[in-house]
Amino acid sequence: QEQLEESGGGVVQPGRSLRLSCAASGFTASRFAMHWVRQAPGKGLEWVGVILYDGRNKHYADSVNGRFTISRDNSKNTVYLQMNSLRIDDSAVYHCAREATGADVWGKGTTVIVSS
């Protein structure tokens, strides 16, 4: 069964860093583009960024560009979201998703709370 599982969320102070992981099972993540999408409390879905299948090309939302970095470790079948200089408005549930014909496999998400 094709699955994604996020981890690494928690409570962090503004300005600090956090790294989220997205572990894939049942398929080879390196063959797909992989997205990060977040949902803040009471808000809609917001795209965060993507790493393309080649692992070199990445794109980010303006709101996180320069602060967040997506990477992948093919040996672990895992994608990462490194989040630096966190702000209160980065608080959200963070999902990873596989892009095949559409974003067809999603994880349940991990919660990040940025608070002093």
Add this chain to the structure above:
Amino acid sequence: EIVLTQSPATLSLSPGERATLSCRASQSVSGYLAWFQLKPGQAPRLLIYDASNAAPGIPARFSGSGSETDFTLTISSLEPEDFAVYYCQQRSNWPVTFGQGTRLEIK
């Protein structure tokens, strides 16, 4: 950035009725438009990709149509489990963007 505008913001219908949800793009997205269903505490669920293609396992009552800037998600006969929030998403241009969502609620 391509802005997606969904309407209505809230749709109140009864089980068995037909639901029509709209998504309008600020510029052409060709056919790279997807629809997702989101329920509290769950991962988003892909319903439709590339405007009109149903994702595997999606019931036949869900259908998508449209092109360029105007798209529609239709649920032909609402089931109780269909009441949720629906989002459109474009992947034609970076950055990928979502609409603000349509809440489908029980009347």
